Amino acid sequence: MSALPLPPVAAFRGRGGRAVRSLAEDKLLLASGAVCVAIVALALLGPLLASGSPSRTSILEANLGSSSQHWLGTDALGRDIFTRLLYGARLSLAGPALIIAVSTVLGTGAAITAVWVGGRVERVLNRVLDVLFAFPALLFAILVVAILGTGLVAPVIALSIAYTPYMARVVRSVARRERSLPYIDACQLAGLSSWRICSRHILPNVFGVVRAQASIAFGAALIDLAAISFLGLGVSPPAAEWGLMVANGSTALLNGYPQECLAAGACIVVTVVAFNLLGERLAVRSEGRR
Amino acid sequence: MSAPLLHAADVRKTFVVRDESGRRDELVAADGVSFTLATGGSLALVGESGSGKTTIARIVAGLETPSGGTVELLGEARTGGRVSRAVRKRRARQVQMVFQDPYGSLDPRQTVAACVEEVLREHFDGDRCWRRERVASLLQQVGLEERHADQRPRRLSGGQRQRVAIARALAVEPRLLILDEAVSALDVSVQAQVINMLVELRRTTGVAFLFVSHDLGVVRQVTEDCLVMHRGRVVEAGPTADVLDHPADAYTQRLLSAIPRPGWQPRRRTAEVSDA
Ligand SMILES: Nc1ncnc2c1ncn2[C@@H]1O[C@H](COP(=O)(O)OP(=O)(O)OP(=O)(O)O)[C@@H](O)[C@H]1O
Ligand SMILES: [Mg+2]
Numbered sequence: 090m091s092a093l094p095l096p097p098v099a100a101f102r103g104r105g106g107r108a109v110r111s112l113a114e115d116k117l118l119l120a121s122g123a124v125c126v127a128i129v130a131l132a133l134l135g136p137l138l139a140s141g142s143p144s145r146t147s148i149l150e151a152n153l154g155s156s157s158q159h160w161l162g163t164d165a166l167g168r169d170i171f172t173r174l175l176y177g178a179r180l181s182l183a184g185p186a187l188i189i190a191v192s193t194v195l196g197t198g199a200a201i202t203a204v205w206v207g208g209r210v211e212r213v214l215n216r217v218l219d220v221l222f223a224f225p226a227l228l229f230a231i232l233v234v235a236i237l238g239t240g241l242v243a244p245v246i247a248l249s250i251a252y253t254p255y256m257a258r259v260v261r262s263v264a265r266r267e268r269s270l271p272y273i274d275a276c277q278l279a280g281l282s283s284w285r286i287c288s289r290h291i292l293p294n295v296f297g298v299v300r301a302q303a304s305i306a307f308g309a310a311l312i313d314l315a316a317i318s319f320l321g322l323g324v325s326p327p328a329a330e331w332g333l334m335v336a337n338g339s340t341a342l343l344n345g346y347p348q349e350c351l352a353a354g355a356c357i358v359v360t361v362v363a364f365n366l367l368g369e370r371l372a373v374r375s376e377g378r379r
Numbered sequence: 380m381s382a383p384l385l386h387a388a389d390v391r392k393t394f395v396v397r398d399e400s401g402r403r404d405e406l407v408a409a410d411g412v413s414f415t416l417a418t419g420g421s422l423a424l425v426g427e428s429g430s431g432k433t434t435i436a437r438i439v440a441g442l443e444t445p446s447g448g449t450v451e452l453l454g455e456a457r458t459g460g461r462v463s464r465a466v467r468k469r470r471a472r473q474v475q476m477v478f479q480d481p482y483g484s485l486d487p488r489q490t491v492a493a494c495v496e497e498v499l500r501e502h503f504d505g506d507r508c509w510r511r512e513r514v515a516s517l518l519q520q521v522g523l524e525e526r527h528a529d530q531r532p533r534r535l536s537g538g539q540r541q542r543v544a545i546a547r548a549l550a551v552e553p554r555l556l557i558l559d560e561a562v563s564a565l566d567v568s569v570q571a572q573v574i575n576m577l578v579e580l581r582r583t584t585g586v587a588f589l590f591v592s593h594d595l596g597v598v599r600q601v602t603e604d605c606l607v608m609h610r611g612r613v614v615e616a617g618p619t620a621d622v623l624d625h626p627a628d629a630y631t632q633r634l635l636s637a638i639p640r641p642g643w644q645p646r647r648r649t650a651e652v653s654d655a
Binding site: 270271272274276278280281282289290294 | 440464467476478479480484487488489497502550
């Protein structure tokens with residue numbers, strides 16, 4: 090109809106809204122998404138699929154290699170590694186999930202509030218976030234463990250706080266860009282409340298970035314939690330948890346039985362890579378949409 | 380005598396800017412701007428890029444606070460700070476604005492109908508059925524078709540987006556509609572359509588226009604009065620025809636003598652209209 094120069098988004102989507110790069114064409118996004126879904130499904134359904142108990146020890150079956158009975162072999166106490174991995178998935182994923190849920194809500198809320206209110210509130214919030222950001226997450230978590238004691242609660246609280254600025258920073262820059270667009274001015278002129286503008290206009294428009302960032306942060310939080318478990322500051326044995334299994338298997342590793350370390354380590358790596366890739370692809374997509 | 384719809388007295392706006400070395404500097408975007416707009420009137424704000432037109436428009440809309448001077452809408456001065464819901468709504472029904480950039484003017488996630496309906500829901504008590512009818516009639520008023528109602532901005536052309544923005548602004552039935560280069564981004568044929576629509580709109584609804592443009596040909600078709608701005612100051616004011624036909628100020632003369640500059644293309648239409 091008109092000969093207007095099209096903005097990048099139209100070039101990306103093609104005229105008439107036909108997606109030039111549809112979801113189906115983004116193979117990497119689909120693959121990483123599928124892996125993530127599979128991992129979460131396994132974590133939820135795992136105990137149903139496993140045949141044995143994760144805590145049944147048997148000295149006679151210690152450090153066995155893989156067999157039809159023990160697919161991934163057994164650990165130093167003769168526990169089935171595959172069963173322990175399945176059972177451990179819940180605990181290993183629940184921690185990061187909690188951390189990301191809390192830090193996403195806090196970080197997004199803080200970022201949008203800062204951008205919306207502006208002025209001194211924004212300066213103070215930015216300063217707080219910058220200070221928190223400068224604090225190494227793992228160190229902070231260890232500090233909190235020292236105060237609250239080992240277990241899952243202390244590191245989850247600490248990392249939730251530590252990841253908040255990580256989320257807030259990214260959301261802040263996108264929210265600021267969104268805030269400067271005239272449609273937000275139009276909402277204000279129309280008399281809409283601040284709450285409505287922030288929750289119904291700014292939030293949905295930064296959500297693509299929030300989702301991408303949360304996915305990437307999930308992988309990072311998983312590693313941090315695994316490291317804390319590995320250091321013996323997280324959940325304590327005999328619980329099944331991937332980070333703990335790596336620590337537990339390290340003695341056997343030195344004795345020439347690497348299967349527990351390898352299996353648990355592989356679970357961590359696959360999960361982290363899948364969520365990272367998913368996050369990257371989501372980020373690219375949300376960028377392409379503007 | 381009742382108060383005019385809009386009265387601006389000695390409005391001044393300075394922006395704090397920082398150069399590369401981070402030094403603070405003040406940029407005077409508007410200075411000593413005064414004008415009056417009667418109920419149902421139409422006033423053009425013309426001037427080259429950077430002359431402060433948008434700044435004045437945003438101050439009138441209440442999106443920017445003036446550094447000096449006053450702006451009164453219906454005899455009531457604006458006060459900054461937090462305002463109650465009632466005040467917010469009352470202000471909304473006084474003034475609405477259509478923005479320069481059609482691509483940023485609409486929420487990319489909202490359909491056309493949802494965008495207009497949201498405003499209706501905020502301001503009127505009617506039920507869903509009433510709102511849907513009202514949306515349809517507003518879209519028709521700005522020359523959009525029914526099928527556009529369920530589309531998202533992504534699918535719309537610049538001209539169509541600008542119409543949606545106009546429909547949204549009209550939804551609250553404002554007394555004053557600020558149009559900031561509302562037709563400048565459109566190509567000539569679409570521009571003519573939108574202009575006709577605007578002229579018709581003012582005739583039928585009695586809404587006043589503050590019409591910001593650097594296109595003098597368009598200004599002549601839409602407005603009765605005209606304010607020429609240059610570097611933040613008003614250099615000439617008066618009835619549009621007088622100002623454009625017999626410019627008194629040297630700057631206006633230069634503006635009229637049609638040195639093509641970015642964004643300011645003299646059009647043949649100017650001549651056609653003055654012949655008629
Ligand atoms: N938020 C801001 N911060 C700093 N400077 C600003 C801001 N808004 C406008 N200015 C400056 O004020 C001056 C006037 O800008 P304004 O947007 O009002 O011009 P305009 O007449 O609308 O121009 P155009 O025709 O290009 O839209 C310009 O020099 C601009 O750079
Ligand atoms: Mg402007």
